[in-house]
Amino acid sequence: MPDRADRDRVIGGLAFAGSGIAFLVAVAFLYRAEGPGSPDILVTLSSPAGRGLFNGFVAAGIVAAVLYAVGLTALTTTLRDSDRLASRAALVLGLLAASTLIGLLAFQFALTAVAREGLVTTSSFRSLTVLAHAYADAAGWTAIVLLALSAVIASLTFPRGRGWSWLWVAGLALAPICLVLFLMDASYLFLVPFALWEIGLGLELLLTSPAN
DSSP, X not given: OHHHHHHHHHHHHHHHHHHHHHHHHHHHHHHHHHSTTOOOHHHHHTSHHHHHHHHHHHHHHHHHHHHHHHHHHHHHHHOTTSOHHHHHHHHHXXXXXXXXXXXXXXHHHHHHHHHHTTOTTSHHHHXXXXXXXXXXXXXXXXXHHHHXXXXXXXXXXSOXXXXXXXXXXXXXXXXXXXXXXXHTTOGGGGHHHHHHHHHHHHHHHHHOOTTO
């Protein structure tokens, strides 16, 4: 059984670290595509380079969402002595967040696929971009809240001592950070501290054994 526990710990560590890195890459693509100083979305989507930014955002985001779900699944088996209800709640919320993100990103990919057909200047496409943004806002806010809740609840299951203490504090801090960024209308930036927390958690799992 120790071999299996170590395997789950390594899988979880790699998944969390990979997810965190992928989230940072996704935010970088999104910032370049729609950040301050960027052209109108119709201008961005009319060029292959602009569509490449959105496709990069979609690909990195899907990878991040899937790896986060894998990481949480491995975490529930690694922290065997933790609160089972809390572990399962964190896992369910994480799975909901991942599925919501993937649905959002699939819609964004559909938008770039339509733009690739040369329909950017049509009135129907303009309506589609408005619809896509509204959908992205609602789904994005939901996914971010679910990510924050899953991280907070997962942090409550962490063992005390060594590097886990700062991960516990950082995980709990994600809730107020999420709220502040939401009020600032910059909720997507939540993915940056969340990704850093994931990377830290991944490294802690890879370097130490919670069971020890």
